[in-house]
Amino acid sequence: MKEVYLDNNATTRVADEAREAMLPYLTELYGNPSSMHLFGGQTHRRIEEARAEVAALINAEPEEIIFTSCGTESDNTAVMSALETSRKKHIITTRVEHPAVLNFCKTMARRGFNITIVPVDKLGRIDLRNLERSITENTAVVSIMYANNESGVIFPIKKICEIVKPKGVILHTDAVQAVGKIPVDVKNLPVDMMSISGHKIHAPKGIGALYVRKGVRFSPYIIGGHQERGRRSGTENVASIIAFGKACVLAKDNIDIENTKVKKLRDRLEDGLLSTCPDAMVNGDTESRLPNTANISFEYVEGEAILLRLNEYNICASSGSACASGSLEPSHVLRAMGVPFTAIHGSIRFSLSRYTTDEEIGLVLQKMPEIIRDLRSLSPFGRET
């Protein structure tokens, strides 16, 4: 039974074209791009082509792209660089950030920096007035995600820029969930730094990029040799960089599909589930949301139990329930949104990709009502459905 993969916000399959592009660099073309010989030189050239491909996806200049190992490294680097270069002591972020930002900022707070964590409302929207009030003379960096990985809510980054930039504060956005799913154009969006991750857009795991706007002062996080013009040392992950470049080309070509075909499938899934499963609700602002993400709570049932029942049909999704994760605390994002515990425990995130098919959505629509009904009939809180 082939898997029905609806967990694309966690990771994506590697596009065939990206895999093909990287293969020669795992086999015969193994030269070190830093070497002086021609053999290494050709890998160097391909890295530069990939850099241009990544840059093109967000309308940046190639020299504004630094390759990193992942989104987390990009996020950590951005915040650290802002703290180092500004020599200020205050960080602003949000309650719904990815742990790569949130936990990093909290760690910095333990090391003596001040931190303000801006809340969100019940639709998962950031409170802009609150953000504005939080900025002080001492603020080094505002780090706010472009779109949330769990709810799919897209933040008004442009408005955030208008608030933050005139105050001379460095603005970083973690855009790993947004890039490739919605059009992102840094020429139109005066953020200083932006994190991107390869494996969220059909490149392999272990490759990411940090966009650093020309003229923004930068301090490297990983220090060593002269790779990436001294901005990120360490021998390049050549094959993955090349696959990443290819994945960006594909993402750019398919951005309309994300916003038409994928969105239509997501809406079909969402509408279908809401109409066949009573006591279900969508989490997050449906007005401003990634086209591929549906986060739905099914009251009176528990998320891990739903996921395991979905496993029987090889359907992969994820849950904000604590029982499905290693911790006992349910999703910090849904909690920040004030979703009641009764609903968080039974929350399921379906995240689609351009490889998702009609039949796959049909299978989920066919199986879910029965799964929910069965689990509710087991539950002391269950209702007749």
Add this chain to the structure above:
Amino acid sequence: MWEYTEKVNKLFLHPQNTGEIENPDAVGEIGSIVCGDALKLTLKIDKKTDTIIDAKFQTFGCASAIASSSALTELIKGKTVDEALQVTNKDIAEYLGGLPKEKMHCSVMGQEALEAAVADYRGEAHPEVEEGEIVCKCFGVTDQKIRRVIKENGLRTVEDITNFTKAGGGCGDCIPKIGDILLDVLGKEAGRKTASPKKEMTNIKKIAMIQEVIEKEIRPRLQADGGDIELIDVQGNRVIISLRGMCTDCKMSGITIGDINKTLKELISDELVVEAQ
């Protein structure tokens, strides 16, 4: 994704004894929808022989909660009430061929639902509700319950207690308190026979005693969790140690150090202060 035994998976997908007995002789309810786990157990009891003739459950929770509930009903059917009360959370876990340690609280919930049902049958109040002070507000766990699971399951760390009761798994505010309870129970268990200190002692004697307490009391506890401790130096009353293995970057390491500090103070001298290198 958790690694479950075949038995857990089987009982999750095909649970036995589900539903609610009509006109039950006993009802035990435990947990809540807010905590993410809840179990309602209903029993039919032959009053002449005190034998449980039928048991059914309704569970809101994850796969291991459902499987644990099913296991519980299987384990107690046909037993007298007194025999059934001998069934512990360990028996439930064993019946399932084991549970991931983070999910042990599901088996504890089964044991508690049974106790609540028996209390209901006998017209008593459920002891857990009656006594004890709430230590963990997030999950409504009392000190009584914590003490009991420590003793019954031989727990040695705060993390174990969280796995068995959920206490400490939310905001974490209660963790220091849980640490104190753990120390108290462990201290009483050990009988505190190790040393007879508190008079003036030479430095050599002091170091020897510290080493002895580390060997006998502290190291075994840490090793049980894949960690270890090394005594680096003793300068006056400053005891400099270094945590090793799993303890090194454990999020509970602050508590571990507090725990070590308390043990050394109690057993050797109030003046000792532990510092981690």
